[in-house]
Structures are given as C-alpha cells and as structure tokens.
Amino acid sequence: MEDSRDAGTGRGHWITVGKAATNNLREVSVRIPKGALTVFTGVSGSGKSSLALDTVAAEAQRLVNDSYPAFVRNRLPHAHRPDVQTIDGLTFTVLIDQRRFAGNARSTVATATDIAPLLRLVFSRVGEPSAGHSPAYSFNDPSGMCPRCEGLGVVQDVDVDAMLDLDKSIDEGPVLFPVFRPGTYRWKRFAYSGLFDRAKPLRDYTAQEMHDFLYAEGMKPPDPDPRFPRTARFDGVVTRMRDAFIRRPPTSMSKETEQALHRVVTAQRCPRCRGRRLNEAALASLIDGRSIADWTALPVDRLHDVVAGLREPRVAPALAEARRRLEALRSVGLGYLSLDRVSSTLSGGEAQRVKIIRYLGSPLSSVTYVFDEPSSGLHPHDVRRLTELLLRLRAAANTVLVVEHHPQVVMLADHVVDLGPGAGEDGGRILYEGTPDGLLQTGGPTARALREPVTPRTAIRPDRGHVMIRDAREHNLRGIDVAVPLERLTAVTGVAGSGKSSLITGELPRQHPGFTVVGQEALRGGGRSTPLSQLGLAERVRQVFAAASGLAPAWFSFNSKGACPVCKGRGFITTDLAFLDDVATPCEECEGARFNPRALAVRVGGASIADVLAASPGALAELFAGHADIVARLGWMRRVGLGYLAVGQPLDTLSGGEKQRLLLARHLGDVGRGHGQRIVLDEPTTGLHGSDVDRLLALFDELVDDGATLVVVEHDLRVVAHADHVIDIGPGAGDDGGRVVFQGPPAELAAADTFTGEALAALSRR
CATH class of the missing domain: 1.20.1580.10 (ABC transporter ATPase  like domain)
Structure with a gap:
C-alpha cells in the first residue's frame, strides 16, 4: 500500500520546485530529497544561490513568518515572494549565510x-x-x-593638533574637517557667534578664547551676529565633534568625512x-x-x-x-x-561557523538547513571538520542544502544539482541531478573541475629579489622573519587562524607601504551604487550622454536630475501596509527603469541610459567601442570574472567575493598592468567555481609576466599549486600557529609534512 505521504506531489520525501524564475533561473523545475545532503553547484553566477537561497529558503521563511500574527510579523525580517510557479514540501528552514556580524563593538x-x-x-x-x-x-x-x-x-577623543591649522583665521577655515568648512552651517555657528575675531589666526587667541572655541558647551553668546539663530546655543568644535561623531556616530557619511574622521579621532585602550x-x-x-x-x-x-x-x-x-x-x-x-x-571582526566564514553552533545538538528535527558556501575561508584540513558537521545535522533527521564549489563537500553529497552552463543570462538551467559519481561522468565545467588533478607548478619564474618582513608580531605571529619574492606569484596559506592574514594584509603593507591590499572590505553605496560607479565609469558614461544630448550629466543619474519623479530613482514603489508586510512593486511611471522620460529619450548607439545599466561589461564595451578609457576599465571587470554581472546591478546584491574582484578591477583600472605593481589579495577565489579560478589565474600570470608582484592569501589548492612560491603558516591556529612551517615552490610543499602539504599531495594524486 502506498505511503499516504507520497500521494500527489510526494511531499513527504521531496521538496518540489516548479518553474522557478528567480533572478536568472529559466523556469527551473527540480525535486530535492528530504533527509539528505544536497549540494547545489555550478560556475559563479549560474543560478545555484538563486535556487537554493532566493527561492527555496526565501519562500520557506516567508511562509513561516506569515503564520505569525500581524503584530509579530511586522517586527520580523520581511522576505519577498520568489518568482516561482509552484513549490511544495517545505519545512521549517534555517538559512546560515556568510554575512558578517554587524559592526557593533558591544557584540563579541x-x-x-x-x-x-x-x-x-x-x-x-x-x-x-x-x-x-x-x-x-x-x-x-x-x-x-x-x-x-x-x-x-577603548576611549575615543579628538586629536586637536590634527584637526586645527593654527595659522588660519575663522574666515580662512582653520578646522580641517569637512563639516566645518567656511559656508557650512557648523562653521556659521562659530563665525556668527560674535565670540571671536574672524580675521585673527587661532595661534593669536587668548587661552580663554581657545577654550571657548574648542570646549564651550551650551554657551549663550552675549552679542552675536544677527545671522546667529536667536534661540541657539554655542558649542565648541571639540564638543560638537564628540557629540556628533563619537557619542552618536552617524549611520552613514561620505567617504571624505569618513577618512577625515579616521585622521582626527584617536582610539586608545581605556586607562x-x-x-x-x-x-x-x-x-x-x-x-x-x-x-x-x-x-x-x-x-x-x-x-x-x-x-x-x-x-x-x-x-x-x-x-x-x-x-x-x-x-x-x-x-x-x-x-x-x-x-x-x-x-x-570575524571573517564571513568564521561568522558562518559561529552561527552553526547554535543548531548543533538542537532537539528540533525535520528542519531544512541551507548553507551558502560554508567552506569559504577554510583550509582543506578544516573542511573535513565542516563535512562532519553537515553529516551530524543530516543524521538528526534534517534536510541539508549546501551551495558549494569545494570538491570535498560536493563528493560528500547524497544528491547534486548542477546549474549552468554559464553565468548570468547563459546560466539558470539544470545540467545534472543525481549522485556525485554520476556527475563525474558528465561533460560540464563542474565535472571537469572535479576530475582534473591539480599539478604543482614546476616552471618557476626567475629570482627578481625580495622584500623582508622582519620581527612580525601582529596577533599570534611569533616574531617571524619572512622573505616575499618580487615579480612572482606568491601564495600564503595555512589553516584558519594560523596568522597568514596578520602577516600579509597587516605586517607586509605596514613594513612596505608600496603594497596595495585588495581585501573583502565593505563597499559603500548599497542599492544606489553599482559596478559602473565603483569602476569610476558612471560619470564618464553620463558625459557621453550629455555630449550627445546637450543636457547636463546630472540628467543621466538616477540619484540626481535624471531620477524618475515617482520612485525617486529606485525603480520600485514600496507600500507600507502598517502591520502587514511592505509591498514593493515595479514603478508604473518608469517601469523599473529608474529614470524620467527626458533622460530615457536620449540614445547613444541606439541605447538609453537604462539600457546601459542593464548591459553586461562585454555588451557595453561594444556600445562604447570608440571610448578607449571606458572599454579598458570594462575589460578589467570581465578579466576578474565578473563579465556576467549587469553594470547597473545594485551593489548590495553582490557577494563578498564579487565585491573583492570588483575592487581588484577598479585597482587595475586605476594603475594599469605595468611593471612595479605590488598587490596583496585576500582570498580572491571566494565564491569561485574551479573553472573561474583557472580564468583568474590566467589574469594573475599576465600581471606577473608584465612585472607585477602578487601576494595571495589563499586556501584554494589550485592557486597554491599554480604559485611560484608558497609561504605556509602554522602549524595550527591561534597559539598553535604564527610560525613559518614551509617556504618554497609548490612541488616541494607537496612533499612537506604540513596540513597544506598533505592536502596538496592528495589532490595532485586525484
């Protein structure tokens, strides 16, 4: 007799998805087994996250939230309905992603x-x-x-010496901080207070005048300028800085103000x-x-x-x-x-593992756990521990869904869903469903990456000298001396927490400022910033449209005159339904284009400014073929593996790895690829499929062959094997790390008795 759970859709044993079209998915239909470990793989941008995270996990969480009363639901994160025709068999779902913890100094x-x-x-x-x-x-x-x-x-305070130019008067702008420039409203407060001679340099102030200028609090000026607000009180410059930027720092500020704040505000350990x-x-x-x-x-x-x-x-x-x-x-x-x-201060991978421990040993069962590339930031030795955790969750009668590239995790799966064949518009299709062994028999990029052995480089580039890191002691480093080769590709590896980032992103640029660190720091701008603006091309593109139309460049910015008057350049309208979820709908005025009709009417090569933002780097390079500066920067975006992105895609939709590669493209666009570049990259392969890693390595080779020095902090053994020189830090993490356990070519590392050497030897035998 058939199990009643299997009637109809078979929801007792399967999560079924019918015609999912979220992001780049092409009406994908798939069955995902419950109580199993399923890995979603495919090249970067193929749609695997769109299926597992943005469709399955998002819909499950939305439905759970809908089960609460409206009063409670209004205080929960709002999940939008994914673009899917049918979805069934969902259970309570926990999403464990790689978002770092919020920058709250009170959270440990x-x-x-x-x-x-x-x-x-x-x-x-x-x-x-x-x-x-x-x-x-x-x-x-x-x-x-x-x-x-x-x-x-820690205690923070204003460095008065760094903030003041004592040789300047108030009229000349003596406060070296943007919000106190002449003409700003804060400048007007002390300029119109009547307390100071505006033409006298600060150096000539009396002790009382200087005290009032810096530290006055709630003072009522006896004889202010008529332009001073009648009910206002005067606060000194330091008093205002402490109140506006230290006690209650703004939630957002311009890059100029942020840089100035780092210069004039000091932080010291609390005495x-x-x-x-x-x-x-x-x-x-x-x-x-x-x-x-x-x-x-x-x-x-x-x-x-x-x-x-x-x-x-x-x-x-x-x-x-x-x-x-x-x-x-x-x-x-x-x-x-x-x-x-x-x-x-935790990395994305560390933050994800901290989140995992909340669920280990949980009495809940039949839960669906969704992981977003949990092996990111993990050494192969640590990936073994990760796989044990995934199996423990599965053994507790749970369903585990993992978006992943790492071969150890893929081959551990009960079920694999491979998407592709390419990225963006070239992806979004199911290439394979089944066991890992069956995947190996296919001809797709994932199968090729899994089958091919990783061979350590033997043709090492010639010695061009080196720089020395001496007596490195940051964090757990044990006063080590390390030689970093020049005009070579150097991989720095070791288990998570061994000290490699402290050595290379901390000590190296500190001792040798000529090295530029391209890390995974947050890019500012959110939904109103795009890859085009991050590359420094947005204004250049606006100028081209301005020249073609006679309009000012601001007409081709959705943050300025060109914005749709209804949605204010957002492309959608958010309706506040009080205790119900907000509803976001495409703007009917601009149909999601974000621009007003006057801006959209202008064409360059047959394309509007909205068409430009929707284009890929390759398509846009063809459109602006006559503008070498634009084409060159777009070329770097493609070379770092981001050719599948739309240049107008909101920045807050990019992954950490995508943002880092965008930073690299921006840096290369600024300095070019010539001799003398010295670049440090912190785990640039984060989120990359094996085939994408090979493409990135080809770019690294071109840069180094042109005379650049690349130092890469990395766990991916493809990068380690491809390097000219490897620095392995360890042997363990924390107090057990901080030492150099190997220096030399990757072929010798494969024979060394270190965690990295063992992993490289095993992979080269595959």
Whole structure:
C-alpha cells in the first residue's frame, strides 16, 4: 500500500520546485530529497544561490513568518515572494549565510554564541567576592560596565593638533574637517557667534578664547551676529565633534568625512579598565585566581579545559551548557578564537561557523538547513571538520542544502544539482541531478573541475629579489622573519587562524607601504551604487550622454536630475501596509527603469541610459567601442570574472567575493598592468567555481609576466599549486600557529609534512 505521504506531489520525501524564475533561473523545475545532503553547484553566477537561497529558503521563511500574527510579523525580517510557479514540501528552514556580524563593538563571540550569560551566572554564584547578580558582570549593563569607557574597552577623543591649522583665521577655515568648512552651517555657528575675531589666526587667541572655541558647551553668546539663530546655543568644535561623531556616530557619511574622521579621532585602550570593559567590582571577583575578563580572553581551547576542570554543584547546569557550546566552537575549527573577540571582526566564514553552533545538538528535527558556501575561508584540513558537521545535522533527521564549489563537500553529497552552463543570462538551467559519481561522468565545467588533478607548478619564474618582513608580531605571529619574492606569484596559506592574514594584509603593507591590499572590505553605496560607479565609469558614461544630448550629466543619474519623479530613482514603489508586510512593486511611471522620460529619450548607439545599466561589461564595451578609457576599465571587470554581472546591478546584491574582484578591477583600472605593481589579495577565489579560478589565474600570470608582484592569501589548492612560491603558516591556529612551517615552490610543499602539504599531495594524486 502506498505511503499516504507520497500521494500527489510526494511531499513527504521531496521538496518540489516548479518553474522557478528567480533572478536568472529559466523556469527551473527540480525535486530535492528530504533527509539528505544536497549540494547545489555550478560556475559563479549560474543560478545555484538563486535556487537554493532566493527561492527555496526565501519562500520557506516567508511562509513561516506569515503564520505569525500581524503584530509579530511586522517586527520580523520581511522576505519577498520568489518568482516561482509552484513549490511544495517545505519545512521549517534555517538559512546560515556568510554575512558578517554587524559592526557593533558591544557584540563579541561570547554574546553571539550565548555563552556570555552562562559565564555571568557562574561568576555571580561562585566568584569571590561576588559583584552581585549576573548583570553586574556584563559590560553591556550599567551595573557591570566600566564607567570610563562605558563598556567599550577603548576611549575615543579628538586629536586637536590634527584637526586645527593654527595659522588660519575663522574666515580662512582653520578646522580641517569637512563639516566645518567656511559656508557650512557648523562653521556659521562659530563665525556668527560674535565670540571671536574672524580675521585673527587661532595661534593669536587668548587661552580663554581657545577654550571657548574648542570646549564651550551650551554657551549663550552675549552679542552675536544677527545671522546667529536667536534661540541657539554655542558649542565648541571639540564638543560638537564628540557629540556628533563619537557619542552618536552617524549611520552613514561620505567617504571624505569618513577618512577625515579616521585622521582626527584617536582610539586608545581605556586607562581605567585596561581594555577589559568591566568595572572594578566585576574584575575583582575571581574563580581560582581568574576574573570573567580573564576567562573570555583565553582561547576557546584553553577555556574549555578551565570550565571542564571546575566542579561546582551550585552552577552545574550552566557549566555543562558552557562546556557543550565551547566544544561546539572547537568542533567547527574555532578553538583559536577568544570569547572577547569583537564579532564584527570575524571573517564571513568564521561568522558562518559561529552561527552553526547554535543548531548543533538542537532537539528540533525535520528542519531544512541551507548553507551558502560554508567552506569559504577554510583550509582543506578544516573542511573535513565542516563535512562532519553537515553529516551530524543530516543524521538528526534534517534536510541539508549546501551551495558549494569545494570538491570535498560536493563528493560528500547524497544528491547534486548542477546549474549552468554559464553565468548570468547563459546560466539558470539544470545540467545534472543525481549522485556525485554520476556527475563525474558528465561533460560540464563542474565535472571537469572535479576530475582534473591539480599539478604543482614546476616552471618557476626567475629570482627578481625580495622584500623582508622582519620581527612580525601582529596577533599570534611569533616574531617571524619572512622573505616575499618580487615579480612572482606568491601564495600564503595555512589553516584558519594560523596568522597568514596578520602577516600579509597587516605586517607586509605596514613594513612596505608600496603594497596595495585588495581585501573583502565593505563597499559603500548599497542599492544606489553599482559596478559602473565603483569602476569610476558612471560619470564618464553620463558625459557621453550629455555630449550627445546637450543636457547636463546630472540628467543621466538616477540619484540626481535624471531620477524618475515617482520612485525617486529606485525603480520600485514600496507600500507600507502598517502591520502587514511592505509591498514593493515595479514603478508604473518608469517601469523599473529608474529614470524620467527626458533622460530615457536620449540614445547613444541606439541605447538609453537604462539600457546601459542593464548591459553586461562585454555588451557595453561594444556600445562604447570608440571610448578607449571606458572599454579598458570594462575589460578589467570581465578579466576578474565578473563579465556576467549587469553594470547597473545594485551593489548590495553582490557577494563578498564579487565585491573583492570588483575592487581588484577598479585597482587595475586605476594603475594599469605595468611593471612595479605590488598587490596583496585576500582570498580572491571566494565564491569561485574551479573553472573561474583557472580564468583568474590566467589574469594573475599576465600581471606577473608584465612585472607585477602578487601576494595571495589563499586556501584554494589550485592557486597554491599554480604559485611560484608558497609561504605556509602554522602549524595550527591561534597559539598553535604564527610560525613559518614551509617556504618554497609548490612541488616541494607537496612533499612537506604540513596540513597544506598533505592536502596538496592528495589532490595532485586525484
């Protein structure tokens, strides 16, 4: 007799998706087995994330949210309905992506993992002398925080010497900070206060005048200029800076203001708590000679042993749960972290693994867990631990969906869905569904990348000299000296937390400023910034349209005169339905084009400005073939593997790896490819398929052959094998790392007794 769960769609055993068209998907239909580990793979931009994350996970989370009352639903993240005709068999779904933790200085590894409340409870019951209840041990609570730094561990203040030009008068603009330039409203406050001689240089001010100019607070000027607001009070420059940029920093600011702020605001370790964030009472409460700050400063590996060695019946449940969570951190390869590490400083891969531990050992079953490239940032040695975690989640009667490129993860799967064949408009189709062994028999790019062995380079480029990193001690580095070859491709590798990034993105550019670091830092601009603007081409394209029309360039910006008057250049209208979800619909006035009719009426080569933003770099290069500067920069975008993106795609829709490669394209567009470039890349293959990695390596070869020096912090063994020189840092992470365990060509590394050497040897035998 047929199982009733299998009637109709078979929803008891399958998640079924019918005609999904989210992003670049081409009406994809697929069945995903429940209770299994399914890997979605394909070249970068093929649509795998669109299917697993933006369709399956998004619809499941939207439906769960819809089950709550409207009052609750309005306070949950709003998930938009994906473009899919039918979807069935969904379960409660958890999405574990690589978004870094928000830049909140009050969030640490301890708070992000919910270990902090457990430790506070232990100290409130066992610590001697007791500081009070649990909040008395929290740097986020007034009863526990250091009163000097308010629990931040650092104190910030204005560097007056860096901010003032004492030889200038008020009329000349003596405050070297953008918001105090002559003519700004803040400048008018002290210029029209009547308190100062506007023509006198600051150097000639009396002590009282200088004090008022800098530190006055709420002063009522006795004889102000008529242009001074009648009810206003005068605050000094430093007082205003502290209030507007230190105590309550703005949520957004221009790049110029941000750079100026870094120059004039200094941060130092709090002298009262010595960076430990807590007040005297909390720090004086000890267990076996250690305070709670001492506990959280220990690496997780050592803290686990400390907690395991404490036998105290009064807090036995809290200790047991703390041990379980610490063990979970160790099991995901994060034993080198300390609990006082600010969570926003974690990499995307580290943040993802911190999120994973919340679900290990959960009593929930029949949950769907969706992972977005969990191997990113992981050494092959650490990927083994990751695969064990995925199998543990599956073994607890859960469904595990993973978007992934790493061969170890792909070959571990019960079921593989391969998308492609290409990226963007050339992708969005199902190429293969089935077992990993069956995938190997196909002829697609994923199968080729999995089958081909990785062969270490033997034709090493000639010696062109080197630069020395001396006595490197940042973070866990052990005072090491390292030679970095010039005009070669150098790969720096090691397990996560070994110290490779501290050495190459920290010490190298600090000791040798000629190296430019292209990392994965956030790109500003959000939905109103695009690859075109990041490449520095947006204004150039506007000038071409302006020359063709006689209009000002601002008419071809959706952030200025060219914006659609209805949607204000956003392309859609958001309707606030109070306690119901907001509804975003395409703007009927511009039909999503973002521009007004006057801007859209102008054509260059038959294309409107909206057509330009919808074009790929290749198509746009053809359109602007007569403009060599535009074509050259678009060429770099294609060369770094971003040819599938639309140049007008909102920046906040790009992945971390895509943003880094866009930064690289921008840098190469600025400096070209000539002799003498020295570039540091921090894991540039993040999110790249094996075939895309090969394309990026071809670009690296061209740059180095033209005389550039490339130093790449990387785990991908294709990059390691392709390098001229490898620097392997380790042997382990945290206190067990920070040393050079190998230097030399990749062929010799494959024979070395290191984690990287073992992984490279295994892959070259494939």
